[in-house]
Amino acid sequence: MPAPMKQTVRRSLLVTAATSVSLALTAPVSLAAPKPSTSPSASPSATPPANMSSVGGTRLGQAGTQVALAGGAPVVPKDLTARSWIVADAESGEVLAAHNAHWRLPPASTMKMLFADTVLPKFPKTTTHKVAAKDLAGMGSGSSLVGIKENETYTVHDLWLGVFLRSGNDAVHVLSAMNGGVAETVKEMNEHAEELQALDTHAVSPDGYDAPGQVSSAYDLTLFARSGLQKKDFREYCSTVTAKFPGETKKNKKGKKVRGTFEIQNTNRLLSGDYDISQYPGxxxxxxxxxxxxGATFTGVAERGGRVLLVTVMNPAKSDHNEVYKETAKLFDWGFAAAGKVTPVGELVPPKSAERSASPSAAPASGQAGGAEDASGRPVASAVTDEGSRGMWTALGVTGGVVVLLAVGVFLVNRRWPLPDLVRRRR
Structure with a gap:
């Protein structure tokens, strides 16, 4: 790995450590909104509810756009029509701006991020599975499909390409069958969402197909993406533009059975491009x-100048072609221009396991250090250093330094954020 890349990765891990330590010890108040209704509904309300979760900071639970501009910071784009969106730093977890971040809305296939983060670690990519008719049962009418056929054998690698590139509900159902069935998979997804502190989410189907009571939020979808992107295979699949997928076994002119392939392309238009939108740099x-x-939903990750941002956009009111990607691109542009010039309005919380790993004995004594609050109402103990580590050493000093770093050692080993070498391939 080149020296600059090593320095960047090292910095990302340091920032992650500081963020995890700060989150665990400041213990922001996290109020979950009421459980979603399980009664059927045609579409969500046109206005956000009065009471939303405040996980990640009190401002994130408020309706409307939340942003704290400082000197020289660009204003948030005025022509955004999405019901909900969020812009966050993927490495530090700082939320730069948000709009109805905790509004519980139908997630569509962005729910597949939670499915992948839950199930992907269970099966080696070389594992094979012969598809039975029952594996494909229960898919919703009009589901997006990659083209899986009964009695054909696929590798787990094939199936995940089908999930990520073509958003194939057929691939999701086959993987769910391998995982003990749809009901078991949905149960595990909801348990994993709770572990990630994604408390706005209630999964009903593993593929995101519309179902009564199935909801998530821009905040939770961003947590799923951030968690998934720590996994090498997840990063590989979600960044793949095109791939060859196994076709159906047929007999050729000589009567011999042959099985060809066909090309599939990623339906993420910021990655693959389209006639009215270009591939987004980074x-x-x-x-x-x-x-x-x-409606249309999307979560994207992009890198520019060593900074990695996550943007989630849910259900733009404007019906223009590829509108969800256009609004996402505007928010990426704004986020890269505004980074370092805005006060965070909240944070992406760590998983519960990370909070439990922090040592209570490392917390500062009463009256010591701290006392300041950021724009989200959270206590802060950080400062920008000359190496750009966003307060790493200050945060460690305030929270007990080496003791806390050791306490979150397991978290660091298993929770590495998106690596720039993957992201920079897309420039």
């Missing part, structure tokens, strides 16, 4: 979706 995934109730 893009590396993550997942798109579109259903009747959800």
């Amino acid at each position: 893009i590396a995934g993550v997942k798109n979706g579109n259903t009747t109730n959800a």
Whole structure:
């Protein structure tokens, strides 16, 4: 790995450590909104509810656009029509701006990020599975498909390419069958969402197909993306533009059975481009979706100048072609221009396991250091250093330094954020 890349990766891990330490010890108040209704509904309300979760900061639970501009910071784009969106630093977890971040809305196929983060680690990519008719049962009418056929054998690698590139509900159902069935998979998805502190989410189907009571939020979808992107295979699949997928076994003119392949392309238009939108510089995934109730949804990750941002956009009111990608691109542009010039309005919280790993004995004694609050109402103990580590050493000093760093050692080993070498391939 080149020296500059090593320095960048090292910096990202340092920032992650500081963020994890700060989050665990400041213990922001996290109020989950009421559980979603399980009664059928045609579409979500046109206005956000009065009471939303405040996980990640009190401002994130408020309706409307939340941003704290400082000197020289650009204003948030005025022509955004999405019901909900969020812009966050993928490495530090700082939320730069948000709009109805905790509004519970139908997620469409962006729910597949939670499915992948839950199931992907369970099966080696070389594992093979012969598809039975029951594996494909229960898919919703009009589901997006990659083209899986009964009695054909696929590798797990094939199936995940089908999930990420073509958003194939057929691939999701086959993987769910391998995982003990749809019901078991949905149960595990909801348990994993709770572990990630994605408390706005209630999964009903593993593929994101519209179902009564199935909801998530821009905040939660961003948590899923951030968690998934720590996994090498997840990063590989979500950044793949085109791939060869196994076709159906047929007999050739000589009567011999042959099985060819066909090309599939990623439906993420910021990654693959389209006639009215270009590939976004620095893009590396993550997942798109579109259903009747959800409208268009999208979570993307991109890198510029060593900074990695996550943007989630849910259900733009404007019906122009590729509107969800156009609004995402505007928010990426704004986020890269505004980074370092805005006060964070919240944070992407760590998983519960990371909070438990922080040592209580490392917390500062009463009356010591701290006392300041950021724009989200959270206590802060950080300062920008000359190496740009966003307060790493100050944060460690305030929170107990080496003791806390050791306490979150397991978290660091298993929770590495998106690596720039993957992202920079998309420039």
